[in-house]
Amino acid sequence: xxxxxxxxxxxxxxxxxxxxxxxxxxxxxxxxxxxxxxxxxxxxxxxxxxxxxxxxxxxxxxxxxxxxxxxxxxxxxxxxxxxxxxxxxxxxxxxxxxxxxxxxxxxxxxxxxxxxxxxxxxxxxxxxxxxxxxxxxxxxxxxxxxxxxxxxxxxxxxxxxxxxxxxxxxxxxxxxxxxxxxxxxxxxxxxxxxxxxxxxxxxxxxxxxxxxxxxxxxxxxxxxxxxxxxxxxxxxxxxxxxxxxxxxxxxxxxxxxxxxxxxxxxxxxxxxxxxxxxxxxxxxxxxxxx
Amino acid sequence: xxxxxxxxxxxxxxxxxxxxxxxxxxxxxxxxxxxxxxxxxxxxxxxxxxxxxxxxxxxxxxxxxxxxxxxxxxxxxxxxxxxxxxxxxxxxxxxxxxxxxxxxxxxxxxxxxxxxxxxxxxxxxxxxxxxxxxxxxxxxxxxxxxxxxxxxxxxxxxxxxxxxxxxxxxxxxxxxxxxxxxxxxxxxxxxxxxxxxxxxxxxxxxxxxxxxxxxxxxxxxxxxxxxxxxxxxxxxxxxxxxxxxxxxxxxxxxxxxxxxxxxxxxxxxxxxxxxxxxxxxxxxxxxxxxxxxxxxxxxxxxxxxxxxxxxxxxxxxxx
Numbered sequence: 001x002x003x004x005x006x007x008x009x010x011x012x013x014x015x016x017x018x019x020x021x022x023x024x025x026x027x028x029x030x031x032x033x034x035x036x037x038x039x040x041x042x043x044x045x046x047x048x049x050x051x052x053x054x055x056x057x058x059x060x061x062x063x064x065x066x067x068x069x070x071x072x073x074x075x076x077x078x079x080x081x082x083x084x085x086x087x088x089x090x091x092x093x094x095x096x097x098x099x100x101x102x103x104x105x106x107x108x109x110x111x112x113x114x115x116x117x118x119x120x121x122x123x124x125x126x127x128x129x130x131x132x133x134x135x136x137x138x139x140x141x142x143x144x145x146x147x148x149x150x151x152x153x154x155x156x157x158x159x160x161x162x163x164x165x166x167x168x169x170x171x172x173x174x175x176x177x178x179x180x181x182x183x184x185x186x187x188x189x190x191x192x193x194x195x196x197x198x199x200x201x202x203x204x205x206x207x208x209x210x211x212x213x214x215x216x217x218x219x220x221x222x223x224x225x226x227x228x229x230x231x232x233x234x235x236x237x238x239x240x241x242x243x244x245x246x247x248x249x250x251x252x253x254x255x256x257x258x259x260x261x262x263x264x265x266x267x268x269x270x271x272x273x274x275x276x277x278x279x280x281x282x283x284x285x286x287x288x289x290x
Numbered sequence: 291x292x293x294x295x296x297x298x299x300x301x302x303x304x305x306x307x308x309x310x311x312x313x314x315x316x317x318x319x320x321x322x323x324x325x326x327x328x329x330x331x332x333x334x335x336x337x338x339x340x341x342x343x344x345x346x347x348x349x350x351x352x353x354x355x356x357x358x359x360x361x362x363x364x365x366x367x368x369x370x371x372x373x374x375x376x377x378x379x380x381x382x383x384x385x386x387x388x389x390x391x392x393x394x395x396x397x398x399x400x401x402x403x404x405x406x407x408x409x410x411x412x413x414x415x416x417x418x419x420x421x422x423x424x425x426x427x428x429x430x431x432x433x434x435x436x437x438x439x440x441x442x443x444x445x446x447x448x449x450x451x452x453x454x455x456x457x458x459x460x461x462x463x464x465x466x467x468x469x470x471x472x473x474x475x476x477x478x479x480x481x482x483x484x485x486x487x488x489x490x491x492x493x494x495x496x497x498x499x500x501x502x503x504x505x506x507x508x509x510x511x512x513x514x515x516x517x518x519x520x521x522x523x524x525x526x527x528x529x530x531x532x533x534x535x536x537x538x539x540x541x542x543x544x545x546x547x548x549x550x551x552x553x554x555x556x557x558x559x560x561x562x563x564x565x566x567x568x569x570x571x572x573x574x575x576x577x578x579x580x581x582x583x584x585x586x587x588x589x590x591x592x593x594x595x596x597x598x599x600x601x602x603x604x605x606x607x608x609x
Contacts, residue, residue, distance in 0.1 A: 100586040104578070104583055106582075108579055111575055267408075271395075274394075
C-alpha cells in the first residue's frame with residue numbers, strides 16, 4: 001500500500017510536467033492546427049536558462065522569470081520566422097519545420113551553454129514530507145500545484161477575458177473570426193508565446209527534481225503529445241487529465257512491471273488510444289467535409 | 291507529369307552517376323560515403339512511394355530499418371542462416387509487421403498517422419535497446435560478413451571493402467529505383483496517386499483506398515528493411531540507433547528535401563543529408579544547428595523539395 005502511494009506521488013509529479021507540455025501543445029494546436037514538436041525544447045530552455053542565469057549571479061526567482069520571458073520570446077520568433085511563412089503548407093512540411101526547429105534549438109543550446117546535466121536548488125528545501133507511510137518532495141508539490149494553477153489560469157483566460165475568447169473563436173473558425181474583426185495573426189503570436197512560457201515554467205519547476213541538459217526535450221515533447229492525444233487533441237481539460245494519467249501509468253509500470261519499459265507506456269498508450277478511440281477521452285468525433 | 295521516357299532518363303542518370311562518381315574519388319574513404327548515400331537513398335525511395343505517391347506519412351520507418359538490420363545480425367547467429375538470406379528474412383518480417391500494424395494505423399490521417407507510426411518506431415528501438423541478452427543492448431552487436439567479397443577474391447577480382455559495398459549498394463539502389471519508377475505508371479501506382487489527390491474521389495472511381503494505402507506502407511517498409519540490412523552488413527556492426535526516432539526523421543527529411551514525388555530527388559536529398567555531417571566534421575558542434583536550419587529553410591522556401599524546384603526554374607527560363 002505504501003509502495004502504491006509512493007508510485008502515485010512520483011507519477012503525479014511526472015504527470016504534471018506532461019500535462020504542462022500537453023497544455024502547450026493544445027494552445028498552439030487550437031490556434032493554428034500546428035502540432036509543435038519543439039514544445040519539449042521550451043521545457044528544456046526554461047531549465048537551462050534559469051540554471052545559467054542563476055550561476056551568473058541572478059537570484060533564483062529573477063532567473064526563472066528571465067528564462068520564462070526569453071523562452072516566450074523564442075516561441076514568438078518561431079511563429080514569425082518559421083510557421084507563418086509556411087502558412088497553408090501540408091502537414092508533412094509543418095512536421096518537418098517544427099522538428100527542424102527543435103533540432104536547431106537543441107544545437108544552439110549545446111553551443112551557447114554546454115552538454116552537462118544541471119540543477120538548481122529546490123524552492124522549499126529537499127526534506128521529504130511523510131504522508132501515510134510514503135514520502136513526497138516539496139518540489140513535487142510545486143510541480144503539481146504549478147500544473148493546476150496554469151490550468152485554472154488558462155480556463156479563466158479563455159472564458160473570462162475578451163482576448164481569450166478571441167483565441168477560442170480563432171480555434172473554432174479562423175475565417176469567421178477574421179470576419180468579426182479578430183486579428184488572427186496576433187492570436188497565433190500570442191498562442192506561441194503563451195505556450196512557450198508554459199513550457200518554460202514546467203522546466204523551471206521540474207529541474208530541481210529531474211535535472212536538465214540540452215537533450216531532455218525530445219522525450220518530453222513525445223510524451224506530452226501522447227498525453228494530449230490521450231485526453232483528446234485540442235482540449236485543455238483532456239491535456240491536464242491525459243498528462244496526469246500518463247504519468248501515473250508510467251510510474252505504476254516502472255514500479256510493478258518493468259522499469260526498462262516504462263518509457264514504452266506512452267507509445268503503447270498512443271497506439272491504443274488511436275486504435276480504439278482516436279478522438280481521445282474528451283475529444284469530439286470529427287467528420288471531414290468533402 | 292513523368293512519362294515512360296522520363297523513367298528511363300532518370301534511371302540512366304542514376305546509373306551514370308553511380309558508375310562515374312568513383313572517377314572523382316581522391317581516396318578509398320569516399321567509396322564508404324558513397325555506399326552510405328546509396329543505402330540511405332534506398333530507404334528514401336521507399337518513402338517516396340509512401341509519401342510522394344500515396345500521400346501518407348510515417349515517422350517510424352527507422353523501425354523497419356532496425357528489423358532489417360537486426361535480422362542480419364541475429365539470424366546467422368541463432369538460426370544459422372546465411373547473411374544474404376537474412377536480408378530476405380528481415381524484409382519478410384518487416385512486410386508482415388507493416389501489414390499487421392498498417393491496417394489499423396492507416397485509417398488515421400495527418401498528425402495522428404504521424405504519431406502512430408512514430409510510436410511504432412520508438413517501440414521497436416526500445417525493444418532493441420532493452421533486450422540486452424539478445425541484441426547486446428545500446429552497445430549493439432557485430433554482424434557476420436556476407437562472404438561475397440571473399441568469393442570474388444577467389445575468382446580473382448580484388449575489391450576493397452569500400453569498393454565492394456559501393457557497388458552492391460549502388461546496384462540495389464538502381465533496382466529499387468527501377469521498381470519504384472515502374473510502380474509509378476502501373477495501375478497500383480495510379481491508384482495510389484489518385485488517393486493522394488482525394489480519397490473520396492479515388493474511392494468513387496473504384497479505388498480500394500485502404501488496400502492501396504496498405505500496399506504503399508508494406509512496400510516502403512520492405513525498402514527500409516533492405517536498406518537497414520545493407521547498412522548492418524557493410525558496417526559489420528549495428529546499434530539500436532538505426533531504429534531510433536532521429537533516423538526516422540532523417541529519412542523523411544531526406545525524402546522531402548530532395549523532392550518527395552521524385553526518385554532522383556530523393557536520392558539527391560539522401561546525398562545532401564548524408565554528406566552534411568561528413569562536411570561538417572570540423573565543426574561537429576554545429577551539425578545539429580545546421581541540420582535544423584536546413585530543414586526549416588527548405589520547407590519554407592522550396593516546399594516542393596530541391597529537385598522539382600530547380601527543374602521548374604530551368605524549365606521556366608527555357609520558355
